[in-house]
Amino acid sequence: MLARRIIPCLDVKNGRNVRGVKFSADKDAGDPIELAKRYDAEGADELVFYDITASAEKRDIVAELVRRVSEEVFIPFTVGGGVRTYYDIRTIIEGGAEKASINSAAIHTPEIITQGAESFGSQAIVGSIDAIRRSNPDQIEDVCWEVVINGGRTYTGRDALEWAEELVDLGAGELVLNSIDADGTKDGYDIELNRMVAERVDVPIVASGGAGGPEDMYAVLSEGKASAALAASIFHYSQYSIVEVKTYLAERGVPVRPKIEIDLT
Amino acid sequence: MIAVVNYGMGNLRSVQKAFEHVGAKAVIVDRPEDIDAADRVVLPGVGAFGDAMNNLKTEGLIAPIVRAISEGRPFLGICLGLQLMFAESEEMGQHRGLDILPGKVKRFPEGQRVPQIGWNEVRIQRETALLDGVPDRSYFYFVHSFFVASERDEDVVGVTDYGIDYASIAGNDRAFGVQFHPEKSQDAGLKILKNFAEKV
Numbered sequence: 001m002l003a004r005r006i007i008p009c010l011d012v013k014n015g016r017n018v019r020g021v022k023f024s025a026d027k028d029a030g031d032p033i034e035l036a037k038r039y040d041a042e043g044a045d046e047l048v049f050y051d052i053t054a055s056a057e058k059r060d061i062v063a064e065l066v067r068r069v070s071e072e073v074f075i076p077f078t079v080g081g082g083v084r085t086y087y088d089i090r091t092i093i094e095g096g097a098e099k100a101s102i103n104s105a106a107i108h109t110p111e112i113i114t115q116g117a118e119s120f121g122s123q124a125i126v127g128s129i130d131a132i133r134r135s136n137p138d139q140i141e142d143v144c145w146e147v148v149i150n151g152g153r154t155y156t157g158r159d160a161l162e163w164a165e166e167l168v169d170l171g172a173g174e175l176v177l178n179s180i181d182a183d184g185t186k187d188g189y190d191i192e193l194n195r196m197v198a199e200r201v202d203v204p205i206v207a208s209g210g211a212g213g214p215e216d217m218y219a220v221l222s223e224g225k226a227s228a229a230l231a232a233s234i235f236h237y238s239q240y241s242i243v244e245v246k247t248y249l250a251e252r253g254v255p256v257r258p259k260i261e262i263d264l265t
Numbered sequence: 266m267i268a269v270v271n272y273g274m275g276n277l278r279s280v281q282k283a284f285e286h287v288g289a290k291a292v293i294v295d296r297p298e299d300i301d302a303a304d305r306v307v308l309p310g311v312g313a314f315g316d317a318m319n320n321l322k323t324e325g326l327i328a329p330i331v332r333a334i335s336e337g338r339p340f341l342g343i344c345l346g347l348q349l350m351f352a353e354s355e356e357m358g359q360h361r362g363l364d365i366l367p368g369k370v371k372r373f374p375e376g377q378r379v380p381q382i383g384w385n386e387v388r389i390q391r392e393t394a395l396l397d398g399v400p401d402r403s404y405f406y407f408v409h410s411f412f413v414a415s416e417r418d419e420d421v422v423g424v425t426d427y428g429i430d431y432a433s434i435a436g437n438d439r440a441f442g443v444q445f446h447p448e449k450s451q452d453a454g455l456k457i458l459k460n461f462a463e464k465v
Contacts, residue, residue: 001426003384003404040451045384071282076406076449096279098408098449121311123382123408173382202378227383257384257404262452264287264459 003257004221004249005045005228006242007206008235010035011081013052015065020236032065036073039235042242043259044075048101048176048230051081058082063091070096078126084109089116093124101176103128104149107156107163110170117171126206127172131160131193132180145193152180164197174204176230182210189220189229198225206230213240214248221254267291267462268303270330272320274310274345283448287455289462300329305339305462308346311408314354314370317345318362327363334365339465340440341395344409347435347442351413365440367416377428380410387423387433387445394464395434395441395457396422403453405433405445412444439465 010032011019017030036047049069053061062079069077079092080101089112092100100120106113106127116125130152131145145160164175177197179190189207198205204227207220211231220226234240246256267284269277271293284291291307292299300306308330310317321327334340342350354360354370362370373379384404389396412431415421422441423434433444441461447454 001386002381005383070279071286074279074283074286074449074455075451076446094276094278096276096282123380173380204378204382260400260403260453262400262403262456263398264452264455 001255003045003255004226005206006043006217006245006256007046007048007228007230008039008044008242009048009050009208009230009232011050011052011232012065014055015051015053015061018236019052020233033068033072035236036069036077039242040073040075043246043257044242045257046075046098046228047073047077049077049079049081050101051079054082059088059091062088063095066092066095066097080126080128084112086112086115086119089120089125093120099124099126099174101126101128102172103130106167106170107147107149107158110166113167113170113172117173122171122173122203125172126174126176127164127167127170128176128178129160129163129167130178130180131190133190143192148180160193161196161200164201168201168203172203174206175201176206176208177226178208179210183208185210186212186234188212188216189224189226191219191224194220194224194226204228214245217245218249218252218254221249222252266303267305267307268294268300269307269309270300270326271295272310272317272324272326274312274317274320277309279448280307280309280343283455283458284462287459287462289459295324297325297329300326300333303333303338305341305465306330306333307341307343307461308349309343310345310349312345314345314348314356314362314411315358315360317349318360321349331363331365334440337439339461341461341465342442343448344444344446347444348411348413350435350440350442351415354411356411366420366435366437366442368420369414370411371414372411374428380408381427382408384450385425385427385433385445387425389423390421393422393441395436395460397460397464399453399456399460405443405447405450405454407433407445409444413442441465
């Protein structure tokens with residue numbers, strides 16, 4: 001049976017530092033490769049690298065990061081953050097990543113999703129949506145979600161559920177739903193958002209924003225119908241290990257990939 | 266030397282790096298004579314079956330691949346590489362494969378999300394050096410829309426359930442194919458690559 005996935009997310013600046021990692025005596029604590037290797041060893045199913053570099057050398061920095069990761073870590077990984085052009089996607093995929101994640105650029109130039117899917121397959125193109133809750137003007141009782149871009153600074157006026165469907169029609173093979181309301185709260189994922197999108201589209205949904213512990217992951221993977229749960233700080237700060245999360249999920253009947261010991265020497 | 270065959274069907278770098286990680290030397294090659302010179306041959310690949318066979322044919326790679334297998338040099342097909350080992354595919358029309366194993370490549374039936382993407386279990390059907398030290402029901406990373414229906418039970422080495430049970434590892438003697446990506450399947454996948462490099 002296909003396993004539900006647990007995905008640590010690393011916000012990387014200049015290819016060298018992971019944001020939000022606790023400082024300690026270990027000077028490598030913030031090195032994305034060291035952290036990636038740790039998560040790999042703990043049983044992460046996938047990794048997401050979100051590049052937050054803002055400089056002219058961005059593409060070279062991303063290429064170097066992808067190359068280093070693909071030499072050290074042998075699980076699938078996704079790279080996002082400022083992916084704007086076909087060449088950005090190509091740099092990421094040809095460097096050895098499985099997927100490129102596209103957010104704001106898809107609003108401005110939707111054809112980038114189609115171009116990417118035609119060249120590298122839908123499975124390589126992730127549509128990433130930042131969504132914020134709104135009261136629904138038509139039905140007072142119900143909520144809806146608006147798509148925001150540029151890290152939450154720009155409101156697009158687009159309905160997130162409709163945008164999700166459009167992204168899939170354009171060729172996205174997976175969607176990441178990041179709840180701006182839940183992000184950073186540790187109060188749990190936006191279950192309703194995930195469930196409503198999962199019921200509308202056929203591609204896997206990756207829930208993002210709000211993870212405070214294993215119970216939140218259980219909720220979004222069961223009730224929320226997500227295929228994967230993404231988290232950053234609870235893992236970076238070693239609040240919970242991936243093994244703990246997976247044990248919790250397995251005890252409640254969620255199919256997960258168990259950690260196994262294999263002698264590679 | 267392990268030859269990783271490049272025929273324009275996807276990125277081979279990860280496969281090469283994974284072999285290096287387990288201490289094996291792998292070289293990406295695209296000429297028939299490089300395949301003839303190799304001790305072991307790996308045929309990776311993602312994409313469409315028909316395109317893949319056309320590319321292999323155009324580049325003159327079919328004969329050296331078949332020769333390597335018939336001479337008993339270890340062979341490993343990965344993902345599309347497994348599918349190409351079979352006689353034919355019904356992916357977008359009918360296509361002839363390398364015809365090393367009898368059987369067909371078919372599309373997953375309705376009712377499952379296609380492609381299958383993610384980690385799934387492999388139930389080992391028989392012992393082989395390729396799987397030495399790999400526990401039964403280990404998880405591997407899959408990305409595919411088509412599966413192989415083997416005609417002979419003895420060619421089915423591992424089985425995976427995705428709505429139906431299908432052969433996720435197939436082969437005989439020294440020519441094997443795996444539907445998953447061992448280069449992206451953490452230690453279980455690396456172990457298979459190491460076994461292929463050292464024991465098959």
